[in-house]
Amino acid sequence: MNHIALKMLMGDKSKYIGIVMGLTFASLIMTQQPAIFLGLMTRTYSFISDVGLPDIWVMDSKVQFVDDIKPLQDTELYRVRGISGVEWAMPMYKGLLKARLTDGRFQTCNVVGLDDATLIGGPPVMLEGKIEDLRRSDSVIVDIDGARDKLGKPSPIPGGKRIPLKVGDSLELNDHRAIVVGIAKVSRTFQSQPVVYTTYSRAKSYAPRERKLLSFILVKAKKGQNLAELTRRIREATGLAAYTQEEFKTLTYEYFMHNTGIPINFGTSVLLGFIVGAAIAGQTFYNFTLGNLLQFGVLKAMGTSNWILLRMILLQAVLVGSIGYGLGVGLTALFGHAMRHSILAFRFPWQLLIFSGAGVSLICVFAAMISIVKVIRLEPAIVFKG
Amino acid sequence: MNLAVRCQDLVKTYDTGGQKVTALNGINLEIEAGELMMLVGPSGCGKTTLISVMAGILDQDDGSCEVFGENLLNMRSRDKLNFRARNIGFVFQAYNLLPSLNAAENVSVPLIINGMKRVEAERKAISVLEHVGLGERWQSLPSQLSGGQQQRVAIARALVHSPRLIVCDEPTSALDHETGHNVMTLLKDVALHKDRTLVIVTHDARIFDFADRIAEMDDGHIIKVKDTK
Incomplete structure (x- = not known):
């Protein structure tokens, strides 16, 4: 039945591309924006990282971050x-x-x-x-x-x-x-x-x-x-204040986190990417399922269990999710590579892959769930309704 | 007498926006194995509801419907699914082929549902397509076939897993006279034999001659059963 599920998915090219594009967009926003955010945040303490040799930084006790100089x-x-x-x-x-x-x-x-x-x-x-x-x-x-x-x-x-x-x-x-x-x-x-x-x-x-x-x-x-x-x-x-190198980095990082609008700005972008991606992908995937409801009804009438239909929908969701995620992450990596010599801050640690992967998975689960509920509730007798 | 279907005092009521509509009102009908039974009558008389109950895709509110001796209402849902997958074939007015699957893939679906491997199922599907005269078109998508050809693919799909009961809902109403006649000839020649029963819902009078018996329905009742043999 997996083969049938995939053929159903890819048979309707416009909806298939629509779902993948929605997920690609969500994945791109949820990867690229945090990568820029992390790049910016890394820059806040890059001076401390560059001065690698000392174990401890000593400064005035009122210093809040690395550029907040209070001379001794x-x-x-x-x-x-x-x-x-x-x-x-x-x-x-x-x-x-x-x-x-x-x-x-x-x-x-x-x-x-x-x-x-x-x-x-x-x-x-x-x-x-x-x-x-x-x-x-x-x-x-x-x-x-x-x-x-x-x-x-x-x-x-x-x-x-x-x-x-x-x-x-x-x-x-x-x-x-x-x-x-x-x-x-x-x-x-x-x-x-x-x-x-x-x-x-x-x-x-x-x-x-x-x-x-x-x-x-x-x-x-x-x-x-x-x-x-x-x-x-x-x-x-x-x-005086004395911090290990890591403590001083954290102090600086947290200052920017708590005292600037940067996390809120980027957080809003990521959230918007997630919501828009979820809306596009969820809506298109749901429409795709609605469009195929009669086909699911035919399969159900012919003896396909709800469990197999659920697996088919999950497979479709996993496939579009994986493609969308891969494209989004790939585009982010290309973006980072293209901007590597520019002034743009960009940092792409492996944890970000997990973060955006979790976001895209959540969207796919959401999209699949609303479709699954519809298919499970479907009366197979629908097949005789012209 | 070897009975394929026995319906006794079947009642089915739909709730449509708070209003009760009785679709089947005490139906009693027996259909023999190897018989081609047509259900005819005006729209809304309960024909489609009756074949839905016979096919096990709709539960009645009252009465019993035994198909090959099995009371479908008492079956567990998994058993009913398996029963349907093994014993029932469907032919629909609008063909209901999966548009992204080619003819062979469409025909192979019931075999795959019954657990057959895809390659083997498609091989068997092609041989059944040859029986219905579409051996050369097994790679065609439904959109590349005419209405009559699509209905022949649907018939092949209904036959491929050798079900004992085939239910057909208006199989010719979307077809012109000649194509409809050909489809019925095919159904009678290829689908019908002593172990397989065909129940056809229609109000296409042009095909009544193909029936062994015709049950006339009106307002949820069977008002007359005519033997045409």
């Missing part, structure tokens, strides 16, 4: 270094500064100041130059996306593509000359500002005069140290 006094660094279980503790400056470009424009940059001696917290991948080049005077390293786009020089041809900033070029940070000595690859951040790396002391000279300029203290725990225990000791000894 430099003396805090020495207090942290004195806590037992700390292998090393390094300063980091992080702040938004305006860079004046060669064409006179200003561009806000995310300036990161690294410990002068160790350069801990530097960019994860160097594309040109070496991180040690930061020890040269006035040197900075810029990220490739910033160098190509926002920090790029205007094209000599009107409307032409910007000329990327390259090693040897210069820019001005708060009236201080900065020479590009390296190009780095960093993860895109939520704000998508160009990232400029320099040393901690030079970053302090670029930054406006303030009493406190230390943004974070990066801590490496001694081997075998319990990180939860060490963060507790740091908190108790200094009154």
Whole structure:
């Protein structure tokens, strides 16, 4: 009977395509929108991920997320270094500064100041130059996306593509000359500002005069140290906040989840995709069953049990569901692949496949159930009603 | 006498929007095996309800209907399904072929319902299609066949699993005179034999000559049974 069920389904091409399209749309929306959402959310803590080496981040206790900088006094660094279980503790400056470009424009940059001696917290991948080049005077390293786009020089041809900033070029940070000595690859951040790396002391000279300029203290725990225990000791000894890398990511992620409209916006899109997909697929599938009611009646009259008819409808639902899901997920993957070099945030973990799969399954179950009820209640005597 | 169908005091009432309509009002009828019985009468007289009860697709409210000695009303639903699948063949006015299946696939449906493998069922279906003169058209979809050809496919479908009772609802009313005549000739020649009974509902007077007996119905009653042999 499976063969008959499939032939019935595919025989009515317009309805078959309609059901598959509805499910494809639902699957696409339920996969693509969360993928963009996850991509955006990942960007909120991408800076923390890029600074991979330290185990613990220490900061002002009022900090709510990674870009919420509440500077500390430099003396805090020495207090942290004195806590037992700390292998090393390094300063980091992080702040938004305006860079004046060669064409006179200003561009806000995310300036990161690294410990002068160790350069801990530097960019994860160097594309040109070496991180040690930061020890040269006035040197900075810029990220490739910033160098190509926002920090790029205007094209000599009107409307032409910007000329990327390259090693040897210069820019001005708060009236201080900065020479590009390296190009780095960093993860895109939520704000998508160009990232400029320099040393901690030079970053302090670029930054406006303030009493406190230390943004974070990066801590490496001694081997075998319990990180939860060490963060507790740091908190108790200094009154500062101390988070493991994962805790700091969660803090940042949750800040954006609870304090921005992003989850609601994307959640609404996903919900709409689900509802519209369910409505299209459910309605078309139900219409398809209604259109075939006489055929189901004939099968019933000829001795087909409700159980077999139920299996036939489920098979039809599973088939259209699988095709729609596959197409939706495939289109999402293609979308992600096409946008991989663009500014668009996109992250497609395997869990998302389960999420959208569950959504499409729910739609198929809904569509199948309303059809099954109709077929089970069907009187086979309908076959004699012309 | 070998009885195929015995109906005693059959009553069937429909509830149509709060109003009771009696479709069968104390029907008594016996049909012998190997007989071609026609049920005739005006629209709404209860002919279709009667064959629905005989075919086991509708339960009566009162009375009994035994088909080959089995009281269908007392059967469990699964047993009734199996009984129908094995013993009853259907021919409909509008053919009711599955439009996305070709002729052989349509004919093979009753065999598949009875548990036969698809390939074997289709092989047998093609041989039955040859019997009804459509051996060459086994791959055609219903939409590619004429009305008469579709009805012949429907007859092949009704015959393929060798049922003992075939119920036909207005099998010729959608066909022209010559095609209707051919279909009836085919039904009588191929479908009817000593172990198989045909019950045909019709008000197409052109085919009355094919009947062994004609039961005239009106207002839920059988008013006359005429022997035409």
